[in-house]
Amino acid sequence: MNPLPRISVVVPSFNQAKYLELTLRSILDQNYPDLELIVIDGGSKDESPEIIRKYEQHLKFWCSEPDGGQTQGIIKGFSHATGEVLCFLNSDDLFEPGALHEVGQYFSRHPNVDAVYGDAYGSTPKGMRCAARGRYLSTDSSGSTPTITFPACRCSGAGPFMTGPVD
Secondary structure, rough: OOOOOOOOEEEEEOOOEEEEEEEEHHHHHHOOOOOEEEEEOOOOOOOOOHHHHHHHHEEEEEEEEEOOOHHHHHHHHOOOOOOEEEEEEEEEEOOOHHHHHHHHHHHHOOOOOOOOOOOOOEEOOOEEEHHHHEEEEOOOOOOOOOOOOOOOEEEOOOHEEOOOOOO
């Protein structure tokens, strides 16, 4: 088996202090050996910058400045990423324990796969958990295009740009 790939996780955020620390902990608590964490804050006026500073030693890059919104934050984050696997996690979402290890191991065993996505859990107003089941994508696959639920998608370096840049 190949070594685990570097995984770059971009967290776009704006005024999400209420959730941001839990999101960052859900990433860092993965204890993934080659993690590159990037936080792009859109100039928050809440406590977000202080929370980000608390985790600064674990971040490859972060900034807090006005931007063009979530998509621009993700693009900016990816421009700082060097990982073989790229993903983003919104600042009010969480990774399940072991998610990054599972993704890294999958890409290590299947180097020709361009993107994977897994279970994305949501909840109803009454707290019921619901999920979308996982699949993989490859540039040489045929058939219908599956619906991909973010943040459960992780792409190899070229994967997110198979049909052009994020916009």
